[in-house]
Amino acid sequence: MEEIKIQELIQDDRNFNQGTEKGQVLLNRSFENFGAARSVLIDKNNRIIAGNKSAKTAEAHGIDDVIVVDSEGDELIAVRRVDLDLDSRKGRELALADNMTAKTNMDLDYNEIRRCVDELHMDTEAWGIKDIDKYIERQTAKERREARAKERKELASSRASKDADVTPIRFKGYSITPTKEEYDRLNKFADDYYEENGVVIGLVGELLGI
Secondary structure (H helix, E strand, O other), X not given: OEEEEHHHOEOOOOOOXXXXXXXXHHHHHHHHHHOOOOOOEEOXXXXXXXXXXXXXXXXXXXXXXXXXXXXXXXXXXXXXXXXXXXXOHHHHHHHHHHHHHHHHOOOEOHHHHHHHHHHHOOOOXXXXXXXXXXXXXXXXXXXXXHHHHHHHHHHHHHHHHHHHOOOXXXXXXXXXXXXXXXXXXXXXHHHHHHHHHOOOOHHHHHHHOO
């Protein structure tokens, strides 16, 4: 057994799990309420195999010391929390926090998994990923939807002040002052067009300053 500083742990620069915003919120809440619970797994070079986000969050919460137990995988290593009883409220809530955080904070990077398959000939089928390309297609589609949703949110925000108080629209040297109803119709048309095509162009785009 050895004691090192948490700064000596090395994050996995190819971590398959990207994590989620909600998952990180739960992870922070877990450390705030219960401190360190689950251990992390490191290799012989102190690189983190499992528990990258837990280690980073622990450091952010002021945990500085790490107890390292060496193993070759032929022993099960248990962390004993002597301050807890499983059948207490805190013990059971920690069990719930552990399960829900793990579930919520999972967002796999299938492109990185594909790269490791190509480089290291990893077996993904044994772990439930039978067709990596299909997972990559879904991930790409998800990223596109999120990007479009972000663009739409920014678009709506940029128009918010205009919606509240319609001002004259200047186009090709002309000044036009639409009614609130007309302006709302232009906005709806722009939203519908954007939903179908992912972009707003042409006259409506220019009129709305998009």
